[in-house]
Amino acid sequence: MLGLANMAQSRSGLRERIRPTLEALRNSTGETVILNVPESGQIIILDVFESTHLVRTAPKVGFVVPAMSSAAGQAILAHLAAAEVAFFVGGPPDAQLQGLLGEVRERGWSVNAGDETPGARAVGAAIMDNVQRPIASITISAPADRLPDKTIDVVGPQLAAIARRLSVT
Numbered sequence: 001m002l003g004l005a006n007m008a009q010s011r012s013g014l015r016e017r018i019r020p021t022l023e024a025l026r027n028s029t030g031e032t033v034i035l036n037v038p039e040s041g042q043i044i045i046l047d048v049f050e051s052t053h054l055v056r057t058a059p060k061v062g063f064v065v066p067a068m069s070s071a072a073g074q075a076i077l078a079h080l081a082a083a084e085v086a087f088f089v090g091g092p093p094d095a096q097l098q099g100l101l102g103e104v105r106e107r108g109w110s111v112n113a114g115d116e117t118p119g120a121r122a123v124g125a126a127i128m129d130n131v132q133r134p135i136a137s138i139t140i141s142a143p144a145d146r147l148p149d150k151t152i153d154v155v156g157p158q159l160a161a162i163a164r165r166l167s168v169t
Contacts, residue, residue: 014037014127014135014136015035015046015047017166018035018127018138018166019047021162021165021166022035022047022049022138023049025049025138025140025159025162026049026050026051026052027052029140029155030051030052030053031051031053031056031140031141031142031146031147032048032049032050032051032056032057032058032059032140032141032142033048033049033138033139033140033141034047034048034049034059034072034138034139034140034141035047035048035136035137035138036065036070036072036073036076036124036136036137036138036139037135037136037137038076038088038134038135038136041067041087041088042064042067042088043064043065043066043067043070043072043073043076043088043137044062044063044064044065045059045060045061045062045063045064045065045072046061046136047061048060048061051142053142053146055143056142056143057117057120057122057141057142057143059141067088067089068088068089068097069112070112070122070124070139071110071111071112071122071123071124071137071139071141072110072122072124072137072139073088073137074100074101074104074110074112074124075104075109075110075124075125075126075134075137075139075163076126076134076136076137077089077101077104078101078102078104078105078110078126078134079105079126079128079132079133079134080133080134082098085097085101107156107160108125108156108157108160108163108164109123109124109125109156109157109159109160109163110123110124110125110137111123111124111152111156112124113144119143119144120141120142120143120144121141121142121143121144121147121152122139122140122141122142122147123139123140123147123152123155123156123159124137124138124139124140124159125137125138125139125156125159125160125162125163125164126163127163127166127167128163128164128167128168129167129168130168135168137163138159138162138163138166140155140159
């Protein structure tokens, strides 16, 4: 846990700066909103605002999410060079992953349609630094029945716009 404490300390400026926005996003959607950060080849949950619903997705701070199959990871990987992606996924990205990350980069947001947790879905977007490198991602996570395609098609662009506003320019 010392590593997580050190990471949280080093990212506390980011975390504190965007917490009000993440809380407002949770309040407006009613769904779980998560702040994720890349760290040593992993995507780690740094902050969570749990859904107000009884049935919800509720990951814990410090949980490591898969880089390839999570909306959080895909949002970050989409903005990295292939060599950096390889560091996160354990080898060179294949054509399928490269295509997926290209779609995420072009669209501005990622989707996890139960790939990681059956029955759950998530949409994510990257927060960038002043040289357009991903420093974090934000995700909205919910049971699949509350996050169908038509909702994702609305929430995805909204989340991407929020991530752009949170990015450092």
